[in-house]
Each structure stands twice: as C-alpha cells, then as structure tokens.
Amino acid sequence: MAVQAPIGMRSRSQNQRRKRIVQTAAALALRGGVEAMQMRAVAERAGVALGTLYRYFPSKMDLVVAVVTEELDLLETSIGRRPPTHETAAGRTVDVLMRATRGLMREPELADALVRSLILAEVQTELGTRITDLLWHVATRTPLSGEGAAAPDRDDRGYVLVGSLASIWIFELLENLKGRRDTDQVRARLETAAVPLLASFESADA
Known part of the structure; x- marks a missing residue:
C-alpha cells in the first residue's frame, strides 16, 4: 500500500509546483508575449501534466x-x-x-x-x-x-x-x-x- 506524504510536505510540494508553473509562464511571456503562454507549452516546460496545470489555473x-x-x-x-x-x-x-x-x-x-x-x-x-x-x-x-x-x-x-x-x-x-x-x-x-x-x-x- 502506498504511503501518503505528510500534509505539510504535500503543501510545500504543491507550492513549489505552482511557483514553477508561474515562473515558466513568465519566462515564455518574456520571450514571446502572452500569446506564447499556451497552456500546453507551459505544462510541458514546467514538467507537469496538462490536467495538473488546469487544477492550479482553470484558464x-x-x-x-x-x-x-x-x-x-x-x-x-x-x-x-x-x-x-x-x-x-x-x-x-x-x-x-x-x-x-x-x-x-x-x-x-x-x-x-x-x-x-x-x-x-x-x-x-x-x-x-x-x-x-x-x-x-x-x-x-x-x-x-x-x-x-x-x-x-x-x-x-x-x-x-x-x-x-x-x-x-x-x-x-x-x-x-x-x-x-x-x-x-x-x-x-x-x-x-x-x-x-x-x-x-x-x-x-x-
């Protein structure tokens, strides 16, 4: 049976993942403007699933x-x-x-x-x-x-x-x-x- 990470650890991991997504989006925007911030491109570059990205940012x-x-x-x-x-x-x-x-x-x-x-x-x-x-x-x-x-x-x-x-x-x-x-x-x-x-x-x- 899989052992779940403690809540505090999960929270830190989620915060780090969110920050990584935002920083990735910002880097794309600096190079190509808001148009370059395509959700799929952000997800790929941030190393997260597209569904995960939409959980953090619905649009x-x-x-x-x-x-x-x-x-x-x-x-x-x-x-x-x-x-x-x-x-x-x-x-x-x-x-x-x-x-x-x-x-x-x-x-x-x-x-x-x-x-x-x-x-x-x-x-x-x-x-x-x-x-x-x-x-x-x-x-x-x-x-x-x-x-x-x-x-x-x-x-x-x-x-x-x-x-x-x-x-x-x-x-x-x-x-x-x-x-x-x-x-x-x-x-x-x-x-x-x-x-x-x-x-x-x-x-x-x-």
Missing part, C-alpha cells in the same frame, strides 16, 4: 494574473528595500506607481492583461486591493510587513482616496498602452491628481 487568464501578481510581489520587495523618499504622500505614491508602470511596460501584453483583469473582471483577482493596500502603506509611511506593519482600514476615507488614485493609474496605464500618453505625460497627470486627493495625508505627516 489562461488565471495564469496571466498569477504572473502579474509575481511582478507585484517583486515591486513590494523593491519598495521594502528602497522605499520612496519624497516628503509628501502624493510624491511617494506617484513614485511607486511610476515604478509599476515602467516594470509593466517592459512587457506590454502583461500590462494589458492586468488592465483587463481589473476593469473587465474576467477572473476573480485581489490585484486591485493589493495595489491600493500598497499605496496606502506608502502614503502613511507604515511598513508593508514585519515590526510596525498594520492592516489598512478599507472603509477609512484616506484608503478610499488612495483607491481613487489607483483607479486613475489604471486608466492612465491603459492610455499609455494605446500610445495616447507617454510616460512623462502619465507621471504629470498622476501628480496632478495625487496632490488634491492625498492632501489629508500631509496634515497627518506634519
């Missing part, structure tokens, strides 16, 4: 969102290591949004997939909430993790205003993708919106 869009989420993880790590130093909440949040813009625009098809997942809600995703949470931490100068970290109150007025700025960024990212705005124009428009939206954070910093 290609779910897999794309997972790759974009990995990019967001890297952004959060980068911010933890090198937080924005601007004196104002508006300046700090725009700094982070422009880092995200530059990162995503290195692979425009992934950026397009992010926009579609947020605007069209093609799949269930926490990306919008995670982006707003990140901006709230930057605006309030609270750590993302570790000592001093705090969860935002998502009903708080300040959090709602930060969420509004995130929504503006998504629209500006879409305009950038369509070639109707360049990066400098996106920054200028985000700065114009961020100053009045986040004015309440400045009094809190004072």
